[in-house]
Amino acid sequence: MTTQFPAMQFISAPSVLVVDDDEAIREMLVAVLTRDGLSVTTAADGMEAVAAFAAQRHAVVLMDIRMPRLSGLQALAEIRKLDRSAAVILMTAFAEVGSAVQAIKDGAFDYVIKPFDISEILLQVGRALQMRRMRDDIATLHRELSSSYHTDRILTASPRMGELLQTIAKVAKSNATVLVTGESGTGKELVAAAIHYNSPRNAGPFVKVNCAAVPEGLLESEFFGHEKGAFTGAQTRRRGRFEQAEHGTLFLDEIGDISPSLQVKLLRVLQEREFERVGGTELVRTDVRVIVATNRNLEEMVRKGLFRQDLYFRLNVVTLKTVPLRERPEDVRLLASHFLQRFAAENRIEVSGIDEQAMERLLAYCWPGNIRELSNAMERAVVMSTGAMIVAEDLPEQIAGLAEDRELAGGDVAPPAADSGGLREQVSRFEARVVAEALARNEGNRMKTAQQLGISRRSLLYKLQEYGIS
Numbered sequence: 001m002t003t004q005f006p007a008m009q010f011i012s013a014p015s016v017l018v019v020d021d022d023e024a025i026r027e028m029l030v031a032v033l034t035r036d037g038l039s040v041t042t043a044a045d046g047m048e049a050v051a052a053f054a055a056q057r058h059a060v061v062l063m064d065i066r067m068p069r070l071s072g073l074q075a076l077a078e079i080r081k082l083d084r085s086a087a088v089i090l091m092t093a094f095a096e097v098g099s100a101v102q103a104i105k106d107g108a109f110d111y112v113i114k115p116f117d118i119s120e121i122l123l124q125v126g127r128a129l130q131m132r133r134m135r136d137d138i139a140t141l142h143r144e145l146s147s148s149y150h151t152d153r154i155l156t157a158s159p160r161m162g163e164l165l166q167t168i169a170k171v172a173k174s175n176a177t178v179l180v181t182g183e184s185g186t187g188k189e190l191v192a193a194a195i196h197y198n199s200p201r202n203a204g205p206f207v208k209v210n211c212a213a214v215p216e217g218l219l220e221s222e223f224f225g226h227e228k229g230a231f232t233g234a235q236t237r238r239r240g241r242f243e244q245a246e247h248g249t250l251f252l253d254e255i256g257d258i259s260p261s262l263q264v265k266l267l268r269v270l271q272e273r274e275f276e277r278v279g280g281t282e283l284v285r286t287d288v289r290v291i292v293a294t295n296r297n298l299e300e301m302v303r304k305g306l307f308r309q310d311l312y313f314r315l316n317v318v319t320l321k322t323v324p325l326r327e328r329p330e331d332v333r334l335l336a337s338h339f340l341q342r343f344a345a346e347n348r349i350e351v352s353g354i355d356e357q358a359m360e361r362l363l364a365y366c367w368p369g370n371i372r373e374l375s376n377a378m379e380r381a382v383v384m385s386t387g388a389m390i391v392a393e394d395l396p397e398q399i400a401g402l403a404e405d406r407e408l409a410g411g412d413v414a415p416p417a418a419d420s421g422g423l424r425e426q427v428s429r430f431e432a433r434v435v436a437e438a439l440a441r442n443e444g445n446r447m448k449t450a451q452q453l454g455i456s457r458r459s460l461l462y463k464l465q466e467y468g469i470s
Contacts, residue, residue: 014129015039015056019049019063019075020091029062032118033125046070050078053086060128061088062121065096065103073103080107085135087128091116154194155338158328164191164320171318172198177270179255179315180293182322184455185370188293189253191320196249201289204248207241212254212456220262221278224269230279242275242286249289255315256296256307257458267311290315296462325367325374332363335371339378340390349382354390361392365399368434369454432467435460439469 016038018029026042033040041058043049047070049063061079065072072090079086090111092100100111109128112120154165171178172195180188189208196206214222221230225240241250258266269275270290274283292315301307325332336354344351354362358381367373381394392400435453442448450460463469 014059014132015041016125017041017043017049017052017058017061017063019043019046019061019067019072021045021064021067025064029121032122036122038125046072046075046078049075050082053079054082057083057086059087059132060109060125061086062125063088063090065090065092065099073099076103076106076108085132087132089124089128154190155331155334156328157330157334158323160323161328161331164323165194167320168194169198171195171320173200174318175201175289176317177289177315178291178317179298179319180291180322181298181319182293182295183324183370184295185372186322186324187371188295188322189251191322192249192251192291192293195291196251196289199249199289201248205245206249206251207245208251208253209241210253210456212257212458216259216458219258220265223262223266224275224277224284226278227280230277234279237277240277242269242288243284245288247287249291252290252292254294254456254459255292256294256298256301257456257462260308263308263311267308267314270311270314295459325370329363332367332374333359335374336362336378339375340382343379343382347382349385350388351382351385351390352388354381355392358390358392358395361395361399368430372454428467431463432469435463435467436469439464 016033018026018033018040019042020026020029021044023044026044030040030042041052041056043052045067046063049061050070052058053061063072063075067075070078072092076088076090079088084107086107087109088107089109090100090103091114092111093114097111097113100108104110109131110124112124154161156162156165168191178192178195180191182188192208193206196202209222211219221234221238221240223240223242225238225243226234228234228237265275269286273287274285276283298307298312298316302309302312325335336359340351340354343349362374362377369376377396377399378390380396381390384394385391386394394400435449438452439446439449442452446460446464447457450457453460455463
């Protein structure tokens with residue numbers, strides 16, 4: 001029988017360590033495995049096996065349980081001290097199956113019963129090699145993902161962004177809770193990811209929850225999980241995001257949108273580092289770093305009684321504020337070129353650059369949607385382009401038709417004059433008019449308005465309340 005192993009995934013032939021005190025079995029397995037393109041090393045007992053594995057990390061260990069000097073179970077424990085991801089297949093007599101099952105609980109990959117079929121051995125080794133290859137691929141992807149969030153790889157030419165990146169590098173080394181504030185589309189999630197992947201927790205998971213996107217009644221279960229039968233439809237126990245993020249980082253976006261009752265439970269988790277699943281009584285301990293983000297003014301919400309003051313203080317250990325794109329014009333040209341290359345490659349469209357007139361329009365625009373809007377604009381421009389260069393006509397209407405007054409597409413709303421108050425006041429008035437105009441265009445349909453503005457319906461309702469728009 002010939003079995004195709006995934007040898008091409010390795011730099012050299014996958015190596016298998018065969019361990020058995022019976023020389024005839026060792027020779028037979030060497031003949032079978034080498035015939036299938038594997039590199040095989042042998043050991044006569046557990047002590048030799050540990051020494052051989054210490055000298056070379058083998059992809060798979062095929063090992064008998066009953067051996068002199070050091071048993072297979074003892075050797076398994078020593079090998080896992082050297083490499084916890086080692087794929088160890090145990091060979092055992094029928095009477096020792098109970099020991100083999102316990103060994104699987106202790107980290108063995110699987111077991112085969114003597115006398116065994118060669119086809120069974122080949123099948124198990126093939127499965128173990130496939131699992132090892134997948135683990136290696138995941139580790140490689142994790143290293144690549146981690147390096148992509150190094151602060152020196154985040155594109156910016158802005159001095160203010162440079163200061164923010166320096167702060168991120170300092171904060172990442174700690175375990176402090178971080179509050180990231182800023183307008184929608186300014187890269188709050190990117191900041192959270194940069195903190196995680198530059199922290200001591202970067203080997204753990206980075207779990208994200210958009211609090212505004214989850215129905216309010218399900219958000220507690222999303223956070224903490226639930227027990228079977230906790231509510232209608234809870235067919236099985238479910239692990240929540242806090243459990244999923246164990247030893248890693250949990251990023252809670254739009255934290256200002258959670259209900260008062262959930263604020264109390266979140267405060268308890270941050271203080272006590274423990275929680276109960278919905279419908280359960282068991283206390284679950286958690287080791288998670290929490291990063292939260294919002295585009296709302298939490299201080300104002302605290303004053304209005306919409307957000308708990310004690311939770312705000314607990315979240316506000318370190319605050320990082322993202323920089324709106326209109327306040328970092330140096331980055332418009334840089335990011336536009338980056339998005340151009342990315343979307344041209346994704347769509348297999350040959351576009352070499354942006355002509356000067358189109359770039360002037362990009363630089364003059366106020367970018368209320370920030371980087372997310374710039375990304376969408378460049379994707380649209382690439383798709384609509386007909387030549388080697390992006391021209392003004394390829395850009396979205398509200399940017400391509402930009403005049404001195406910079407009117408918004410489909411309306412007569414213009415940014416406030418520079419002398420009409422402080423920056424925050426100007427931005428608030430401008431945002432209120434944009435929301436009101438969008439609501440009017442959609443004939444009061446809030447769902448369509450929220451989709452058009454790129455925000456959740458819940459966020460829209462808060463803005464309508466905040467700005468007194470009916």
